[in-house]
Amino acid sequence: MVKTKVAEPSTPLDLSIPGYNEAFEDQLVHKLVGRIQDSKRPMILIDAFAAGFCVNAEINDLVRETDFPTLATPGGKGVVDEHLPNFHGVHLGSAGTSAHQAWAGARDLVLHFGPLNSDTNTFGFTAIPNPQVTVAFERHSVQIGGTDEILTGGCSISIKATLNKLLARLRTLRRSAPDPYPNECQTPREALRKLPKPRDESAVDQYSFWLLISTYIKSGDIVLTETGTASYGSHSLILPGETVAINSTIWLSIGYMLAACQGASLAQKEMCEAGTRRPGRTILFVGDGSLQMSAQAVSDMIRNRLNVTIFILNNNGYTIERLIHGPNATYNDVQPWRNLEAPSYFGAPKDEPSYPVRTFAAQNWGELQKIINNAGLKKGNGLNMVEVKMGVDDAPQSLRSFAEYLEMRNRGEV
């Protein structure tokens, strides 16, 4: 957006890592290899800060090379190709099944990339792995749990170099097959496989929606899920490789994601124009309640002629709040808007071939299926808005389970 040119700096930019020490890095790699070789029950856990390290390719290589069972935190989605057979979905902590929790608790090694130990990202701190068995990867450091060798003496490492060295070493070693993720724990991929085809006239339910909509998402897409049911629903999304996922895992600021979507799409457009990013769509999932907080962002999208697809999950108010308190309270209702009139109200062009505006309403599965197959929507150029009617008391499974856990915790039962 900034159009004013500034003079080039007179000296080259110093992009070196302060305190970088290659000998230290090599020792670290050696130790990591040892830990990996010694491990019988390992797990890789991809967390919220991992994407910022710019080593998605190396992390995916590590997941493939080790064949370690791999999970993501809610904030860690979008780094690993979720179609890899050893990717098993989100570490759900207290919102997962007992088998899931028992398995996670029994790990003897967790390679934890970019930890974000916030309440929300860890289901009330229940998905934080045991520090004793955790190797926490940061951008310029690695903390090995269960040893006294945490102090680095002021030395930094390069996460990229470390991973590449580690991968090179691992490729030369024979390792026994890791303890697998338990069959009884159903991953989103399996859930989707087993899902019966919904009947056309059936209401769109949260459980099926997030699994089925996964087939609509393609590599290169930016997928944003607003806080609330959308954010929890995203735990069941099966994201292809090279997808960017933007989720609410710290502040849960209602209304943030619509404006963030505008920003993400603008960045995507400029990066694509500059050739620094592969093409893709920007796709937002947002509830009808959240949308009202920052609806003006639709105006910005139009003003900047951004290519955006917005799925409005209309469930008549603040469903996540109903689950927490006041299921039938009027303060959880919202004034019903005619959401699909937004493009027109905010001044979208009515007939500008280079900026198509498409709106769709789905009352049931049959209608949604037809919409998803619309060629324009698939392409995702212009402004696209799909309003999906959902049950007022329907919620994604991870949200239901977590709400139940919170109730138990508030009663002092856990």
Place this chain on the structure above:
Amino acid sequence: MVKTKVAEPSTPLDLSIPGYNEAFEDQLVHKLVGRIQDSKRPMILIDAFAAGFCVNAEINDLVRETDFPTLATPGGKGVVDEHLPNFHGVHLGSAGTSAHQAWAGARDLVLHFGPLNSDTNTFGFTAIPNPQVTVAFERHSVQIGGTDEILTGGCSISIKATLNKLLARLRTLRRSAPDPYPNECQTPREALRKLPKPRDESAVDQYSFWLLISTYIKSGDIVLTETGTASYGSHSLILPGETVAINSTIWLSIGYMLAACQGASLAQKEMCEAGTRRPGRTILFVGDGSLQMSAQAVSDMIRNRLNVTIFILNNNGYTIERLIHGPNATYNDVQPWRNLEAPSYFGAPKDEPSYPVRTFAAQNWGELQKIINNAGLKKGNGLNMVEVKMGVDDAPQSLRSFAEYLEMRNRGEV
């Protein structure tokens, strides 16, 4: 809005004024009478906190009884009946003519009710009267300038009792006619009288608009003017008695007034239902730029079925900002919305006889005149929206003059 009943307090509410001293109050009244009798060039100045004293009737009586030239600050409008012959409009300070400024500066007594000496309310502190000649009325105290008798010894007065005693005394006295407001200073009333009838096909200009729209305002109305051109335009409104004016005279928070309008209308509705307020309309004047900040308030109006009339002054962006900096800068443009689609987008009923929804667009004076005469709009029930097209570089006179003054001040010329 709060529907839960709480128990009555067990003891009567203590509504007495802390430190109230009637003997002190009587001495004060005596002094005030002396100051008024000694004055040759008096002025009454109604300011922003005066309305909160709940003595509008007494202040109007004082204005009538003394026949003193009376002005209001921008925040002080709505207290005095502006059709009284000795009401002369807003004390414009540096935004007024030299004759206006000279006259104001030559006062030997200023009865100043509820002072708010903010930058905005006083045109850059230029409309603050000389403290030496000022008698400042607060809710529970009066400060007499130019004397040493400022200290009250911890005594409080009742503004209502003080004014009533003062009025009783003044009615028994013969006083000479006060120095009048100069003929050469045109008041809004005179400007309206002299205004040629605009031609039907002429664009709606700011100068004429604020004078002519005054005839649409009736006693009992609540009139809100959003910061920007609307707020400055309100200086030229001629408000009948018992009008509430809500204006931006401190923070100028863009977007505030649309939401404030929702609140004012809700309060008006509940007070009318409770019989504690005379009937009237809620009327907002807001620019197209400001409207975008808090457009959601229209949704709240609909949700609460509030009776509101909104004049959208569409001048293609932030005209007040253009006057200050960047007349042609794109950051002063806004995405053009289809403003009159707001009621539909925000879910207004399409056919609910008890809550009519009316939208009107005026491109010129002829159209606006017809709209103003619409019976439904005159009544003001339901949701009413009038979009008035105005010139991008047109502005009320007080804003133009103040912007010129600020430029001079910034150049160090005043």
